[in-house]
Amino acid sequence: MKKSGDIAKELSDSELVRQCAIRHNTVGDLSSMKVCYLLRHHPNMSVSEIAEFVGLSVSATSRCLGKLKVVGIVESSKQAQTVRYQLQNNPFTRQLVSEMEPNQ
Numbered sequence: 534m535k536k537s538g539d540i541a542k543e544l545s546d547s548e549l550v551r552q553c554a555i556r557h558n559t560v561g562d563l564s565s566m567k568v569c570y571l572l573r574h575h576p577n578m579s580v581s582e583i584a585e586f587v588g589l590s591v592s593a594t595s596r597c598l599g600k601l602k603v604v605g606i607v608e609s610s611k612q613a614q615t616v617r618y619q620l621q622n623n624p625f626t627r628q629l630v631s632e633m634e635p636n637q
Contacts, residue, residue, distance in 0.1 A: 556604045556625055564589060564597055569620065572607060573630050576619035583618065 559565055567587045572578065578586075584594035598618055601607040606629075608621045620626045 556606060559600050559604050560606065560629065562597075564593070565601060568594070568597055568601065569606065569626075569629060570633055572618060572620050573633055577610075577617040579615050579617055 560569060564587060568583055571583060571586055575586075580595050580598060581591055583598070584591045587594060589597070598607060598609075602609065602618075605621055605623060606626055607618050609616050609618050611617075620630070
């Protein structure tokens, strides 16, 4: 068994723990959660489409998407002149999606 000092050092040095904290802080915002929920059910939406449904300005939505992109929650693809967004497929977003599902 590891000593408590070793475990504390492991946690303080863990990049995974740091990234998870950053992601949860970003997603913890209600607007960000609405964007994630929307993209969960309707992937490949443009900034203006997302803004309309979420009830934010296009610039606020763009900032929100930028933050979500930096921490690896959303990704974008360009189709002609339009940038479309979807959730990334990674363990964090899969967990997030499962938490958004209604209890059966």
